[in-house]
Amino acid sequence: MSKILAILVLAAAFAWPQLTLAHSPIFDCSDNGDGTISCEGGFSDGSSASGVAIHVQDASGKAIEELKLDKNSEITFKKPSQAYKVTFDAGAGHQVTKDGKDIVQ
Amino acid sequence: MKKIFAAVLVTLSMFAFSSQAFAHFMMTYTPQTVLEKAKDLDMRIVFTHPAEAGHTMDMGGVKEFYALHKRGDSEVKKIDFMKSLKEITWTNPESKNKAYAALISKKDIKSMGDYMFIMVPGYYFEKEEGSYMQQITKLLVNVGGIPGNWNEPAGLPCEIVPMSKPYGLWTGNVFQAQVLSGGKPVANAELEVEYMSHKPDLKKNGLVKKCDVDYPNDVLVTQTIVTDSNGVFSFGLPRAGWWGFAALGVGPEKQHDGKEMSQDAVIWVQAVDMK
Numbered sequence: 001m002s003k004i005l006a007i008l009v010l011a012a013a014f015a016w017p018q019l020t021l022a023h024s025p026i027f028d029c030s031d032n033g034d035g036t037i038s039c040e041g042g043f044s045d046g047s048s049a050s051g052v053a054i055h056v057q058d059a060s061g062k063a064i065e066e067l068k069l070d071k072n073s074e075i076t077f078k079k080p081s082q083a084y085k086v087t088f089d090a091g092a093g094h095q096v097t098k099d100g101k102d103i104v105q
Numbered sequence: 106m107k108k109i110f111a112a113v114l115v116t117l118s119m120f121a122f123s124s125q126a127f128a129h130f131m132m133t134y135t136p137q138t139v140l141e142k143a144k145d146l147d148m149r150i151v152f153t154h155p156a157e158a159g160h161t162m163d164m165g166g167v168k169e170f171y172a173l174h175k176r177g178d179s180e181v182k183k184i185d186f187m188k189s190l191k192e193i194t195w196t197n198p199e200s201k202n203k204a205y206a207a208l209i210s211k212k213d214i215k216s217m218g219d220y221m222f223i224m225v226p227g228y229y230f231e232k233e234e235g236s237y238m239q240q241i242t243k244l245l246v247n248v249g250g251i252p253g254n255w256n257e258p259a260g261l262p263c264e265i266v267p268m269s270k271p272y273g274l275w276t277g278n279v280f281q282a283q284v285l286s287g288g289k290p291v292a293n294a295e296l297e298v299e300y301m302s303h304k305p306d307l308k309k310n311g312l313v314k315k316c317d318v319d320y321p322n323d324v325l326v327t328q329t330i331v332t333d334s335n336g337v338f339s340f341g342l343p344r345a346g347w348w349g350f351a352a353l354g355v356g357p358e359k360q361h362d363g364k365e366m367s368q369d370a371v372i373w374v375q376a377v378d379m380k
Contacts, residue, residue, distance in 0.1 A: 026251050028142070028217055040217055042177040042251035049177070072179050 023047070027088035027096040029103045031079065037103060038076045041069055041088045041096075049073040052090045059083040129162065129231075130155050130297075130349050131240035131371050133224045134305055135209075138272035138375045140248045143216075146209035147307055150224055151195045152202075152240070155349060156326045158303035158312035161195050161202040165227025165239075170207065172246075175253030176218025184213055184220075196311035197303075204310070217249030223259055228361050237366035239358070240351060244373050245271045258285055263356035263370040271374040274342060280374055281339045283332075284352040290336025291355045298328040298340060301347035317346070342376040349373050 029039040041049035056065040084100040152164040195204035222244045268281040303312035356368025
């Protein structure tokens with residue numbers, strides 16, 4: 001019985017952070033004009049996106065870089081030379097992808 | 106007969122004047138408070154009567170003009186915009202005076218989040234009342250949809266702190282906020298509320314002559330509300346557009362240059378129709 005309770009408590013603990021993700025992810029990138037791209041992310045409730053995975057991929061989906069948003073929910077990386085896309089990946093249903101051609105100064 | 110006519114005219118003008126004297130409103134204006142992406146912001150700072158496109162006053166210069174930016178739970182950053190200010194002449198249908206324009210570069214508001222624009226004007230001397238006025242004005246603009254410091258105090262001598270997102274209001278929503286003086290709630294503070302019934306024309310730098318509202322009486326031109334014991338007020342927004350709230354004489358500065366002064370806190374909010 002106590003095992004079931006422990007499992008329930010654990011399950012609730014895992015479920016709880018999901019609550020803060022029950023809001024829309026927001027992600028935007030801009031070209032700094034110096035060969036780098038800066039992105040920032042967040043959620044519609046203002047909660048932090050620090051540590052959220054950022055996938056930089058080529059047009060075929062092959063990984064170019066795997067990054068994480070810093071403590072300010074920001075990241076700057078070298079602009080890929082080929083066509084690319086950037087995905088903010090905060091888990092299922094909380095992903096936003098920006099096509100490189102839409103990332104402008 | 107002439108004397109009676111003159112007396113009536115004088116009396117009428119006195120009434121007209123007194124109603125105007127109660128509706129001085131500092132405006133910090135830009136057409137849009139929600140931007141999907143950063144873009145250049147065209148702003149105006151004017152001391153006028155937005156409900157009647159009435160008398161425009163010399164605000165005595167601008168002492169401070171800056172934005173407090175916050176994205177999510179990041180730290181608040183102060184961005185000074187004093188250098189963006191340019192003196193202009195604001196021309197209403199029957200009055201004109203000095204005012205200011207500011208073109209805020211999109212580079213300065215590139216990051217998503219809230220930009221709380223704070224404008225501290227100089228001192229305006231109201232000859233008829235022999236006293237000064239200073240209306241410290243707040244306007245919130247959001248970029249990208251991530252909220253920030255919209256409901257946080259800016260640490261001003263006096264201010265109105267929103268409890269409903271001032272840039273996220275449907276027509277009919279209730280705008281609720283708290284009035285602070287020296288960081289503390291002001292119970293029973295009197296606020297004047299006005300609708301910007303004459304639209305600003307930023308090309309001509311003036312309020313247009315056309316009034317969007319048919320006012321049945323002066324009471325409805327400038328509405329009056331008071332805060333509760335926690336300094337909180339609530340106001341239903343009956344129409345899309347801009348609504349100004351001025352908490353009168355709540356600031357700690359009560360005198361300037363040896364004369365009485367009303368240090369007021371102003372905020373502007375924008376309501377949008379649900380279509």
